[in-house]
Amino acid sequence: MSDWMFLFVVVTAVIVGADASSLGAGQYKLGGWADTTPLVWGLGTALLWIIVFPAYLITRPKLVAAKAAVPVEEAAATRKCAVCDQVYDAQYDGCPHCAKANA
Numbered sequence: 001m002s003d004w005m006f007l008f009v010v011v012t013a014v015i016v017g018a019d020a021s022s023l024g025a026g027q028y029k030l031g032g033w034a035d036t037t038p039l040v041w042g043l044g045t046a047l048l049w050i051i052v053f054p055a056y057l058i059t060r061p062k063l064v065a066a067k068a069a070v071p072v073e074e075a076a077a078t079r080k081c082a083v084c085d086q087v088y089d090a091q092y093d094g095c096p097h098c099a100k101a102n103a
């Protein structure tokens with residue numbers, strides 16, 4: 001393998017690993033390739049570029065969609081009390097800070 005090809009593979013592996021990490025790869029339980037962790041994506045790209053890199057390109061839209069779906073759930077996980085302005089866990093029926101029932 002020539003030097004530029006080696007460099008290309010290493011750079012691609014780093015980009016894939018970083019991109020998979022930013023997309024939260026491996027956290028969504030989507031099944032198959034989509035559950036691969038960022039570390040495995042990066043190492044796999046470095047060692048088996050011809051297989052893993054195309055697989056990542058095919059899988060990436062699933063990760064983008066999964067990541068896009070997550071912030072909605074996170075936003076719903078907390079509420080802000082209208083009375084005391086404290087943020088609290090949405091599992092409570094009312095604000096635990098001032099004990100006023102959440103309407």
Ligand SMILES: [Zn+2]
Pocket residue numbers: 081082083084085086095096097098099100
């Ligand atoms: Zn309150």
